[in-house]
Amino acid sequence: MKNKKFYVTTPIYYVNDKPHIGHAYTTILADVLARYHQMAQEEVFFLTGLDEHGQKVQQAAQKREMSYQAHCDDLAPRFIQLWEKLGIRYDDFIRTTQERHIKTVQHILQKVYEAGDIYQDEYEGWYSVAEERFITETEKDSGQFRDVKILKERNWFFKMSEYQDKLVDYIYEHPEFIQPEHRRNEILGFLKQPLGDLCISRPKSRMDWGIELPFDKEYVTYVWFDALINYITAPGYLDDPKKFKKWWPADVHLIGKDILTTHCVYWSTMLLSLKLPLPKTIFAHGWWLVGETKMSKSLGNVINPLDLIDQYGVEPVRYYLMREMVLGQDAQFTLESFIKRFNSDLANDFGNLLNRVSGLVGKYFDGCIPDQSHLMQADLDIRKQAMALEEKVRDYVNHFHINEAIEEILELVRATNKYVEHQAPWKVAKESLNSAGRILYTAMEALRISAVLLSPVMPQKTHIVLDVLGAVGSTPKWGELKINTKLKTHEALFPRLEVKSNEKGT
RNA sequence: CGCGGGAUAGAGCAGCCAGGUAGCUCGUCAGGCUCAUAACCUGAAGGUCAGAGGUUCAAAUCCUCUUCCCGCAACCA
Numbered sequence: 001m002k003n004k005k006f007y008v009t010t011p012i013y014y015v016n017d018k019p020h021i022g023h024a025y026t027t028i029l030a031d032v033l034a035r036y037h038q039m040a041q042e043e044v045f046f047l048t049g050l051d052e053h054g055q056k057v058q059q060a061a062q063k064r065e066m067s068y069q070a071h072c073d074d075l076a077p078r079f080i081q082l083w084e085k086l087g088i089r090y091d092d093f094i095r096t097t098q099e100r101h102i103k104t105v106q107h108i109l110q111k112v113y114e115a116g117d118i119y120q121d122e123y124e125g126w127y128s129v130a131e132e133r134f135i136t137e138t139e140k141d142s143g144q145f146r147d148v149k150i151l152k153e154r155n156w157f158f159k160m161s162e163y164q165d166k167l168v169d170y171i172y173e174h175p176e177f178i179q180p181e182h183r184r185n186e187i188l189g190f191l192k193q194p195l196g197d198l199c200i201s202r203p204k205s206r207m208d209w210g211i212e213l214p215f216d217k218e219y220v221t222y223v224w225f226d227a228l229i230n231y232i233t234a235p236g237y238l239d240d241p242k243k244f245k246k247w248w249p250a251d252v253h254l255i256g257k258d259i260l261t262t263h264c265v266y267w268s269t270m271l272l273s274l275k276l277p278l279p280k281t282i283f284a285h286g287w288w289l290v291g292e293t294k295m296s297k298s299l300g301n302v303i304n305p306l307d308l309i310d311q312y313g314v315e316p317v318r319y320y321l322m323r324e325m326v327l328g329q330d331a332q333f334t335l336e337s338f339i340k341r342f343n344s345d346l347a348n349d350f351g352n353l354l355n356r357v358s359g360l361v362g363k364y365f366d367g368c369i370p371d372q373s374h375l376m377q378a379d380l381d382i383r384k385q386a387m388a389l390e391e392k393v394r395d396y397v398n399h400f401h402i403n404e405a406i407e408e409i410l411e412l413v414r415a416t417n418k419y420v421e422h423q424a425p426w427k428v429a430k431e432s433l434n435s436a437g438r439i440l441y442t443a444m445e446a447l448r449i450s451a452v453l454l455s456p457v458m459p460q461k462t463h464i465v466l467d468v469l470g471a472v473g474s475t476p477k478w479g480e481l482k483i484n485t486k487l488k489t490h491e492a493l494f495p496r497l498e499v500k501s502n503e504k505g506t
Numbered sequence: 507c508g509c510g511g512g513a514u515a516g517a518g519c520a521g522c523c524a525g526g527u528a529g530c531u532c533g534u535c536a537g538g539c540u541c542a543u544a545a546c547c548u549g550a551a552g553g554u555c556a557g558a559g560g561u562u563c564a565a566a567u568c569c570u571c572u573u574c575c576c577g578c579a580a581c582c583a
Contacts, residue, residue: 011583012583013583014583016583051583054582054583055582055583056582056583057583123581125581133581133582134581134582135581135582136579136580136581136582160580181511182510182511182512182577183577183578185509185510185511185578186509186510186511186577186578186579187578188509188510189508189509189510189578189579190509190578190579190580192508192509193508193509193579193580195580196580196581198580198581199581200581222581223582223583224581224582224583227583257577257578258583259583260578261578261579261580262580262581262583265580266580266581324518326518326519326520329512330576331518332518337517337518337532340531340532340533341531341532343543344531344532345531347543347545348543348545348546349545349546351543352542352543352545352546353542353546354542355541355542355543355545356541356542356543356545356546357541357542358542359541359542360541360542363541364541403519404520407530407531410531411530414531417542417545417546417547418546418547420541420542420546420547421539421541421546421547421548422547424539424541425541426540426541427541429541492543493543494543495543496543496544496545
């Protein structure tokens with residue numbers, strides 16, 4: 001049987017500023033998904049990268065008195081280094097200034113142009129002289145823009161409207177296409193209005209940092225038309241048909257809720273025009289809110305979550321971000337909840353389970369994994385729960401409920417702690433070493449399976465656990481522990497964090 | 507009447523689509539255990555499920571209205 005493939009993307013991040021928690025979150029999420037699918041024996045392609053054209057980049061570069069490309073080259077490593085720090089294992093890193101991408105975009109522009117889906121017209125709208133861009137009616141009414149005037153400009157347009165009906169039908173026929181569901185409704189609501197055509201050019205006179213239109217040298221491409229194409233550039237749309245056929249359509253485009261319309265509407269209609277299949281799922285996650293709405297004054301502790309990495313380690317941060325964010329909702333990032341999560345889940349439950357079990361095995365079995373012999377009811381209960389876990393986790397992950405997958409694993413960890421407590425092998429051992437061995441074997445198997453299933457979230461820490469158990473490379477199937485294996489010594493996995501008692505009220 | 511989502515114990519969430527004793531984690535209180543990272547286990551307190559009305563033998567769950575919060579309303583990534 002041929003392995004399934006899994007192609008996951010993050011947005012390509014815009015290099016007008018340094019990476020922040022939003023970038024980190026999406027990328028970790030993609031990484032975790034990629035690793036789970038790898039664990040399920042699927043072939044995975046994980047793409048991330050940078051969006052380097054457009055007005056904001058131009059402005060940022062000008063401000064720094066650098067060339068556009070130099071500015072991009074300066075920022076790119078910051079992203080790459082952060083991904084290294086976060087343990088991100090991507091397969092390709094695309095930058096829209098790369099030759100492969102520019103060629104692909106120009107090829108597509110030419111193709112769409114020749115197919116008659118691009119035409120020239122005059123764009124008229126409110127233009128902010130200060131911002132050097134057109135603004136929407138809503139933006140104009142907000143009164144936040146000065147020097148606003150009506151401006152007419154000749155531009156090239158993509159016939160997005162042609163594909164409106166097709167797109168609406170597609171969304172209705174594919175409930176999994178846009179997730180979560182309320183985002184899908186949002187797009188369907190948006191598409192109830194007649195869709196206009198998309199202006200896809202910018203005159204060089206106004207903005208020249210972009211990909212030149214192959215059929216009109218006076219213009220560069222609008223940055224979104226450029227950026228979205230990255231998803232097919234990387235798997236080889238232009239120059240590697242075999243590779244492209246293997247990976248496209250993408251299984252998941254992960255995005256923030258702020259770029260929902262561009263992906264669901266612009267990108268989809270572009271693909272429809274190109275007669276390419278649409279991605280299977282576009283998943284929009286929520287945003288991290290740091291603390292309260294206005295947190296500055298009372299506590300003076302405006303926390304940049306990235307700082308936590310240096311202080312507490314990468315993996316607790318990965319764990320926290322994955323565990324705490326629910327579906328496509330927003331979530332609050334507070335140091336208090338981070339520490340609570342760390343102590344209760346990682347230190348008290350998971351780390352401590354390893355500690356107590358390995359301690360007992362050291363004490364009564366000379367550090368060697370004992371034989372399980374035949375299991376009693378309580379043992380069978382744990383085994384049953386552990387054996388059912390893999391499928392539950394897979395199911396949750398496939399539906400993007402990472403937090404629930406993690407919770408399900410922690411339930412096994414907690415149940416195992418409970419089991420050890422109730423079975424009291426330290427007492428049993430005085431009468432029957434055999435029975436104590438059975439209990440400890442069962443607990444260690446449950447721990448091992450928990451570690452395997454948590455490994456996509458915390459690859460390094462779970463590796464330590466598996467290494468201690470002599471079970472690196474094992475699967476979530478029951479019974480892979482090797483009897484008589486000598487346990488390795490280890491430090492506390494997640495030493496408890498002291499609660500700083502200077503917080504008040506929050 | 508623009509479209510849509512939400513309001514469940516001190517906190518964060520599940521349950522709602524397929525009505526039938528209100529559940530999980532954290533926190534609090536009281537015990538227990540002592541193998542373990544002052545950890546773990548047992549038990550308890552705490553909710554008129556935003557409010558009002560309706561359907562039903564039965565509503566957190568379905569319907570209507572009200573209040574409050576939030577998202578979207580396109581050419582900026």
